[in-house]
Amino acid sequence: xxxxxxxxxxxxxxxxxxxxxxxxxxxxxxxxxxxxxxxxxxxxxxxxxxxxxxxxxxxxxxxxxxxxxxxxxxxxxxxxxxxxxxxxxxxxxxxxxxxxxxxxxxxxxxxxxxxxxxxxxxxxxxxxxxxxxxxxxxxxxxxxxxxxxxxxxxxxxxxxxxxxxxxxxxxxxxxxxxxxxxxxxxxxxxxxxxxxxxxxxxxxxxxxxxxxxxxxxxxxxxxxxxxxxxxxxxxxxxxxxxxxxxxxxxxxxxxxxxxxxxxxxxxxxxxxxxxxxxxxxxxxxxxxxxxxxxxxxxxxxxxxxxxxxxxxxxxxxxxxxxxxxxxxxxxxxxxxxxxxxxxxxxxxxxxxxxxxxxxxxxxxxxxxxxxxxxxxxxxxxxxxxxxxxxxxxxxxxxxxxxxxxxxxxxxxxxxxxxxxxxxx
Numbered sequence: 001x002x003x004x005x006x007x008x009x010x011x012x013x014x015x016x017x018x019x020x021x022x023x024x025x026x027x028x029x030x031x032x033x034x035x036x037x038x039x040x041x042x043x044x045x046x047x048x049x050x051x052x053x054x055x056x057x058x059x060x061x062x063x064x065x066x067x068x069x070x071x072x073x074x075x076x077x078x079x080x081x082x083x084x085x086x087x088x089x090x091x092x093x094x095x096x097x098x099x100x101x102x103x104x105x106x107x108x109x110x111x112x113x114x115x116x117x118x119x120x121x122x123x124x125x126x127x128x129x130x131x132x133x134x135x136x137x138x139x140x141x142x143x144x145x146x147x148x149x150x151x152x153x154x155x156x157x158x159x160x161x162x163x164x165x166x167x168x169x170x171x172x173x174x175x176x177x178x179x180x181x182x183x184x185x186x187x188x189x190x191x192x193x194x195x196x197x198x199x200x201x202x203x204x205x206x207x208x209x210x211x212x213x214x215x216x217x218x219x220x221x222x223x224x225x226x227x228x229x230x231x232x233x234x235x236x237x238x239x240x241x242x243x244x245x246x247x248x249x250x251x252x253x254x255x256x257x258x259x260x261x262x263x264x265x266x267x268x269x270x271x272x273x274x275x276x277x278x279x280x281x282x283x284x285x286x287x288x289x290x291x292x293x294x295x296x297x298x299x300x301x302x303x304x305x306x307x308x309x310x311x312x313x314x315x316x317x318x319x320x321x322x323x324x325x326x327x328x329x330x331x332x333x334x335x336x337x338x339x340x341x342x343x344x345x346x347x348x349x350x351x352x353x354x355x356x357x358x359x360x361x362x363x364x365x366x367x368x369x370x371x372x373x374x375x376x377x378x379x380x381x382x383x384x385x386x387x388x389x390x391x392x393x394x395x396x397x398x399x400x401x402x403x404x405x406x407x408x409x410x411x412x413x414x415x416x417x418x419x420x421x422x423x424x
């Protein structure tokens with residue numbers, strides 16, 4: 001075929017369905033860069049730079065979950081204001097802008113207010129993220145059919161995991177080369193550019209018609225998932241699991257940076273490995289979801305998370321760096337399965353009209369439990385400051401791992417062993 005003929009040949013038009021999936025994937029690029037450079041070990045590092053204590057760090061880490069309670073109200077609001085694209089633009093954009101603005105704190109406020117202002121801005125930002133999150137979930141669940149949901153999110157998360165790994169690596173290099181405030185300033189500049197790109201990407205999202213709830217009032221809407229006894233039982237179990245997990249897992253970076261005195265470059269490399277493993281596991285879990293239900297795979301992921309916590313105890317016999325890599329590799333596999341399958345499980349075969357409230361109920365109940373976990377964990381680490389270093393470094397995580405293992409292997413099988421719902 002001649003080149004001229006090839007050029008004149010009309011290109012195959014991309015369907016709106018595929019275009020929606022492509023936009024959802026591309027929008028994730030700037031989003032994950034923001035989340036990685038402002039969260040994880042860099043969040044802990046920035047808080048330590050601002051002068052935060054372990055209790056304050058635990059509080060900040062917990063905020064992202066407790067604000068999910070607002071999603072119940074958002075599920076009701078969505079029944080009246082049905083333009084989901086506009087709501088996504090407003091709330092998700094406010095999250096990106098407010099969170100990135102914490103980089104201005106050292107320039108605008110006296111030092112004794114740094115941590116307080118971080119908590120205020122961080123809370124406001126994640127209220128926006130919680131509100132926008134349920135809108136995004138509602139949109140994307142309409143865009144991705146149930147039969148391919150696991151595989152699509154496996155592929156999407158794998159791609160974005162690669163971007164996350166690169167962001168973590170670059171962020172660690174920047175902070176090691178430019179210690180203190182200068183390094184963090186560079187991270188916030190990068191995030192500011194990504195905020196603009198992310199907001200522009202939100203504007204490309206589709207805006208399909210919203211199917212309202214069949215309930216005539218908010219009380220009826222809230223009552224539907226609460227009357228689903230099997231669903232509620234499963235969510236309460238997951239809430240307990242997330243509470244126990246939250247006592248130590250979110251504070252891994254604190255232990256490495258503060259107690260073990262590991263430098264940013266090493267911590268970022270460990271986190272990169274964790275992210276790469278999680279990225280690969282997303283793809284594997286997504287393909288497994290073709291053969292097994294999300295509920296089954298969710299049950300499989302719980303003991304893996306427990307094992308990651310238990311592995312901290314190996315520091316008593318094996319070099320710490322080796323153990324830390326092993327911990328984060330196993331954790332990547334476990335969280336990859338949990339995060340991906342809990343989304344599919346929560347949606348399940350719920351009617352489109354009731355889906356926002358089911359998602360909101362899950363987020364509110366588990367979010368409150370996950371909020372209490374890091375706060376309790378921060379208090380624990382504050383109380384054991386005079387204990388032997390082995391207790392502080394790996395004692396707490398090992399005990400938590402044992403509790404999680406019992407929950408995952410025994411209690412989890414009783415609650416999630418029987419199929420609760422199909423996936424559609």
